[in-house]
Amino acid sequence: MLLGESGTGKELFARAIHNESARKERPFVAINCAAIPKELINAELFGYVEGAFTGAKKGGSPGKFEVADGGTLFLDEIGDMPFELQATLLRVLQEKEVIRVGGHRAIPVDVRIIAATNKNLNEEIAYNSSFRSDLYYRLNVFAIELIPLRERIGDIGALSAYFLHQLSVESGLPPKELSPEALKVLEQYTWHGNIRELNNVMERAFYLSDRSAAIMVAHLPQYIVHSNHNQSAERQPHLANLADASRSLDNIKEIKQRSDDDDREFYIQALS
Helix, strand or coil: CEECCCCCCHHHHHHHHHHCCCCCCCCEEEEECCCCCCCCHHHHHHCECCCCCCCCCCCCECCHHHHCCCCEEEEECHHHCCHHHHHHHHHHHHHCEEECECCCCEEECCCEEEEEECCCHHHHHHHHCCCCHHHHHHHCCCCEECCCHHHCHHHHHHHHHHHHHHHHHHHCCCCCEECHHHHHHHHHCCCCCHHHHHHHHHHHHHHHCCCCCEECHHHCCHHHHHHHHHHHHHHHHHHHHHHHHHHHHHHHHHHHHHHHCCCHHHHHHHHC
């Protein structure tokens, strides 16, 4: 189970797990449980037989479980899976076999399941009753939480360099580097969209920079640059308060030093 905010790279992480496993020569199949219409997800996952419904292909069609046989099935946004389908998924995970929609024959499948969500499934179970607890415990054997980008600022430089390299390879244009000034701006931003947002920002900057060999602050979106200016402005009152507190502390130290020297006259004046 991969946990984390949207855009933290859960599918990329799932692919990495697959590529480092003994199943790497077999298929990696991803499905977004939130993107498929409720009435179609059953057929997408488990397949269907000929004549199962209007528009069904002749000869039927295998589902994602059959396609991923021997490999890995990545169930993204598992928290958005329809509640009534969760019982069927649980049965497939326990029995390791699927029955196509409209069919009766059980088809054995050997699939590693990696599920991902940006929701708190414990809350979905306890307060919303939108997720089955038995399915949660079946999936949550080994949980990995992906840290949001704003809490791993040190990775921004390496990730940006990777994205810029990929853009150079894909476009055939000369490689570009991130200027120290632009990197400083990126490191001060909060990155609500996480790695996905950073990727989009790098793509925009790569093409806006035209023939420049470096990505400068001027090539970054204004909302990022202005966000940093606003944060700096918000910090100014706090800095002023700290300066006042520092001066007060210095005054107290001065009074204490003079009192230690038994300067009675100054001590009386300070208290008056």
